[in-house]
Amino acid sequence: MxxxxxxxxxxxxxxxxxxxxxxxxxxxxxxxxxxxxxxxxxxxxxxxxxxxxxxxxxxxxxxxxxxxxxxxxxxxxxxxxxxxxxxxxxxxxxxxxxxxxxxxxxxxxxxxxxxxxxxxxxxxxxxxxxxxxxxxxxxxxxxxxxxxxxxxxGALEAVGFRETTGGFDGLEARGRLWGGNLTVLCSLLGTPHWPKVRGGLLFLEDVNEHPYRVERMLLQLQQAGVIDNQAAVLLGDFSGAAKTPNDRGYGLKDAIAALRACTKTPVLTGLPFGHVRTKVCLPVGGTVELYVQGREAILGWQSDPRLAHVHEHGDDCGPDCGPDCGHDHAHH
Amino acid sequence: MxxxxxxxxxxxxxxxxxxxxxxxxxxxxxxxxxxxxxxxxxxxxxxxxxxxxxxxxxxxxxxxxxxxxxxxxxxxxxxxxxxxxxxxxxxxxxxxxxxxxxxxxxxxxxxxxxxxxxxxxxxxxxxxxxxxxxxxxxxxxxxxxxxxxxxxxGALEAVGFRETTGGFDGLEARGRLWGGNLTVLCSLLGTPHWPKVRGGLLFLEDVNEHPYRVERMLLQLQQAGVIDNQAAVLLGDFSGAAKTPNDRGYGLKDAIAALRACTKTPVLTGLPFGHVRTKVCLPVGGTVELYVQGREAILGWQSDPRLAHVHEHGDDCGPDCGPDCGHDHAHH
Missing domain, CATH: 3.40.50.10740 (Murein tetrapeptidase LD-carboxypeptidase, N-terminal domain)
Known part of the structure; x- marks a missing residue:
């Protein structure tokens, strides 16, 4: 037990x-x-x-x-x-x-x-x-x-998800996985509790934060030199915030575009993580590898080799399989 | 003109x-x-x-x-x-x-x-x-x-206000005045846009931020070493956030208490500034002097000496005058 x-x-x-x-x-x-x-x-x-x-x-x-x-x-x-x-x-x-x-x-x-x-x-x-x-x-x-x-x-050694922006076919990246909730992470900036990770894979999610607030935090990380120093950024779910009439069409896509406009670091979307029902488990602090083939992304890591097993992308389900292949992809 | x-x-x-x-x-x-x-x-x-x-x-x-x-x-x-x-x-x-x-x-x-x-x-x-x-x-x-x-x-060279916590009688402090909106200020932490002010007078306000979020930002400033390095902190208005049943009595006073518990820097309240109708003008970036006598606080600075004039505390209104003296104190 x-x-x-x-x-x-x-x-x-x-x-x-x-x-x-x-x-x-x-x-x-x-x-x-x-x-x-x-x-x-x-x-x-x-x-x-x-x-x-x-x-x-x-x-x-x-x-x-x-x-x-x-x-x-x-x-x-x-x-x-x-x-x-x-x-x-x-x-x-x-x-x-x-x-x-x-x-x-x-x-x-x-x-x-x-x-x-x-x-x-x-x-x-x-x-x-x-x-x-x-x-x-x-x-x-x-x-x-x-x-x-x-x-x-100890069996899980990878999670797969459908990247929702596109344009990252063939991307490979390796580094420390870190991050989590964007607001909480930003609340560590400037303090001794901030992890100075370079070349890492930074994943982020948030809830009930208006896109302009998400953008402000993403740009803070960029202006602090954090984003440029990562191998990749993986965005999870950012939901729960009400739009306002004054947005006039401004939304999360614009916030992400504002970040992408000022960095060469790949900013992927669709990670099944956040304040949503379907969330994967991720070894935060561990070294992970990211592979993207078409729209299918796999985030893998060294696990217990005796129990090696790829979650969601087993022997019968190649990395190219789509949302309708019948497997339990953590689509989002 | x-x-x-x-x-x-x-x-x-x-x-x-x-x-x-x-x-x-x-x-x-x-x-x-x-x-x-x-x-x-x-x-x-x-x-x-x-x-x-x-x-x-x-x-x-x-x-x-x-x-x-x-x-x-x-x-x-x-x-x-x-x-x-x-x-x-x-x-x-x-x-x-x-x-x-x-x-x-x-x-x-x-x-x-x-x-x-x-x-x-x-x-x-x-x-x-x-x-x-x-x-x-x-x-x-x-x-x-x-x-x-x-x-x-160019005539304004001081503003007076009634400090709302008490216990600062006789306090004198001098330094650079900086700060403003707490959320926006914290969004500069870690970036080249952060002003590294030591020995300053830091004033803060915010709107529509739940007290736990205000507390998290205040503690971030503390953990970043910012608060301990100031001569004083002046809190303005923090209103607009709805309480939740889960607060069980937790509110702004607890957020401020959490900050005070971990710093010796005086944290004053009652500055008439923020997302409220009555707000004073403050020379942010200038050198100011703070004097507290009883509950009456005066924040003064060098102005144009030809026009020297103390706003709200003129010749007929000494620093001890209270909220009922009939003068236009910027009470809050």
Missing amino acids: TSLTLFSPAGAVPKADAVKRAAKRLAQLGFEVAIDADALSRQQRFAGDDAARLTALHRIADAAPSVALATRGGYGLTRLLDQIDWSRIASSIERGTRWVGYSDLTALQNGLIARHKGLAMWSGPLACDDFGRTEADGGVDEITRDCFVEAMS | TSLTLFSPAGAVPKADAVKRAAKRLAQLGFEVAIDADALSRQQRFAGDDAARLTALHRIADAAPSVALATRGGYGLTRLLDQIDWSRIASSIERGTRWVGYSDLTALQNGLIARHKGLAMWSGPLACDDFGRTEADGGVDEITRDCFVEAMS
């Missing part, structure tokens, strides 16, 4: 039911689930006060379960960054812990890269947002679930 | 009427008003494409009117920062131009400080937002208007 601990490093869990549902589903998937003592704690909008959340992080690092899965994001890790004992977190990873989450977890994941290059956490689902959904709300997404299970077993 | 040019460096003006009203009011105040050729231009959400807005900035700098007042903020200066000819802007200031605005103008104002320490622009009203209000919408705020007129004449 693979041990898995649910913990809450940021926002409070509004309803314990979602955690219970997630724990039950994860148990059915074969995980030995534990719920951290403070996973359901609450202080204002936080999952316990700063000391409680910091202590929980260190407690889980010391216990080093196979999987440390956050219940949810929200906001809260920023308050802890200066006090986290990063060597304890790093040690847990060296002992085999896979830390998983997204959104506010971006701060933890990239803060680790800032100190311990070569160690990876996992950008992937959150217990409440993904495994805690009611059946009435559609339950857990199958691709999200399967990708998570494979990643946690 | 004092020449004044209205220009649009960022968002498009939705309705020309507001510009016309502003021009009329400003003329009545004694300004010789000109409207830049592209002030009413439009491309999507922008006041003309990037080339048009950049050209307008340089055109105004070269013409060097006494006052260059932006019609509105919105979003747009970020796109121009890498291409602005800062020496042309600087030259206009040396020739006497007072550039005025707030919100998105924060990028221009602080980008200038990054290159030309010692030159000041003016954080103050915007033509549409302030002088362009219909009478039905309350017209132009009297304090905003009077403070602007005094500042543009």
